[in-house]
Amino acid sequence: MNKQEKNQVIQELREKFDNNSFIYFTDASSMTVAQVNRLRRMCFQQGVEMSVVKNTLARKAMEGLGEERGFAKVYDSLVGPTAIMLSDTANLPARLIKEFRKDGVKPVLKVAYIDADIFTGDSAIEVLVALKSKNELIGDVLMLLQSPAKNVISALKSGGNTIAGLVKTLEQRAS
Numbered sequence: 797m798n799k800q801e802k803n804q805v806i807q808e809l810r811e812k813f814d815n816n817s818f819i820y821f822t823d824a825s826s827m828t829v830a831q832v833n834r835l836r837r838m839c840f841q842q843g844v845e846m847s848v849v850k851n852t853l854a855r856k857a858m859e860g861l862g863e864e865r866g867f868a869k870v871y872d873s874l875v876g877p878t879a880i881m882l883s884d885t886a887n888l889p890a891r892l893i894k895e896f897r898k899d900g901v902k903p904v905l906k907v908a909y910i911d912a913d914i915f916t917g918d919s920a921i922e923v924l925v926a927l928k929s930k931n932e933l934i935g936d937v938l939m940l941l942q943s944p945a946k947n948v949i950s951a952l953k954s955g956g957n958t959i960a961g962l963v964k965t966l967e968q969r970a971s
Contacts, residue, residue: 854878
């Protein structure tokens, strides 16, 4: 790869890293071609972009975005063969990795960059799988907001019946 091609790859990676808040760096080495193709197919079906990158090019792309993005903590994990997974949903790549591993132990998570938070090591998979997506969080908030309103309405309905019953009982006693 000549210098011009490397610069082009760095620029493309910089744009991808700049436009994605959820980036997973994995080790898919020692996987067979069939396994890698199956993983790529699963990623494609779920809308996750997966590609193999050279560590030095990925690092240069991240360095080009500046320190404020917080990529510096990722650099130490960029050792050996690296595949990146980019997604619009924080937990989707982790779920794909976990599902794919039912048949083996690869790919191994090196590090995940989630909105400037860094999750290092394969042990973080369970934490990442448990992350809620934006839509799930919105649903939880809506449910919490609706719950008090439902309680008030239900109390008013049952309270109205209770009050009417008390008034009727008091009328009968007075007569």
